[in-house]
Amino acid sequence: MAHNNPWPDEGNTGHIWDEDIRELDNPPPLWWMLSFYAGFVMIVFYALYYPTIPWENSWFKGYAGWTQIEEYDEEVQVLQNWRKKRFAEQEEQLAALPVSEILKNEELKTYAVKTSKVLFGDYCAACHGAGGQGNPDFPVLADDDWLWGGKPAQIEASITNGRIGNMPARGMMGNLTDKEIDQVADYVIALSEGKGNEPAYAAGKAVYAKGMCLACHGPAGKPLAPTGATNFTDGVWRFGGDKADVIRTITYGVNVKKNGEPIKGTRLAVMPAFKDRLPDPEVNIKRLTVYVYSLGGGQ
Structure with a gap:
């Protein structure tokens, strides 16, 4: 960087490299300055249009009335409507056929298993594990060992009405030393x-x-x-x-x-009984029955 400025009236900053490369102090172009100030205007616009400003116990909702949750719900509804239309035939079959018939239809069985995974994760995995491998003190569903029976009708009954284990303390008469x-x-x-x-x-x-x-x-x-x-x-x-x-x-x-x-x-x-817990229990109990039955190898 030069110690002497050969162009003192040029409006440069005095920073010069390699004898003639210098840093000028020119104002930004007009279009750039207008864009810069327009950015501040947009900040005010967004702050008023969308929810942004926190109050003591709430926040400014914005004049648009927009929320992320509402937009998310709308998008989910669009997806659900599409799925309902796309898989209407399979859902009708699940509702109409008993579990035994669903298991005989390989395509319908595959559909039931694939659409059960989220349902199983929401309602069953907390006790039985994400893949039916069981958690401590809860039954494994993937080992072909069934306490209440592993036939489709028995599994369906377990999901529908629940099960309550029973064993007396110290033997049937309670008198073991x-x-x-x-x-x-x-x-x-x-x-x-x-x-x-x-x-x-x-x-x-x-x-x-x-x-x-x-x-x-x-x-x-x-x-x-x-x-x-x-x-x-x-x-x-x-x-x-x-x-x-x-x-x-x-x-x-x-x-x-x-x-x-x-x-x-x-x-x-x-x-617990899931007949009153599951959404659309008539169909979803069948769906879960097929899924659990497939986990246990059908024994």
Whole structure:
């Protein structure tokens, strides 16, 4: 940068490089200045036209009456109207056909599964996981192991009316001692490992009969019908298969109440009925039934 300005009357700033490259101090073009001032005018316009200015407990709504939420709702409505028109035939079929017939129609079944994912995420995933993998203390829907039955009609009944688990504390008569609970816990764990007939678990097997565990879980640890009771022979546990988990379940039962309130330590196993929770339940219960059935492999 030159120390001397060879062009003192040119109107430059005195910053000169490479002998003749200099910075001038000319005013901006008129069109640029007009645009600059027009920007300030537009700021005032937007501040008055759209909601911008905060008040003490509210805000200035703007003379246009526009909100992002209203625009979003309008766009969603446009999309919903398009979907309703585009998939009207499939929706009519879902409403008209029973689940058994929907499953026989591969194209309709695929449609039901694809349109169930958001519904499942909104209403089911909190307990059963996004992909039916289950969350702690909630059933897995993707393992072919069903507490209340995995046939389409049984799944539909579970979603429609809900399910409430039931297991008395300390055996059917409520009289098992701590020692007996420890013994029967060892026995049911042995059943899950295929060791139930070994002599080491004979005492627990006797307690299993005394406590009337076989009434729900079956004489050999496998329920004779899907009534919500755990199958001890498949290694799948509703509330965990560690001995401490098993002892707690036997000791305090499932959904055991006193004076209308759950007792401390009892397992809570309640699935609400969705017939009054889902939008358009007649169709969406079928839709979810098909989706859950597909997750469990149809067993």
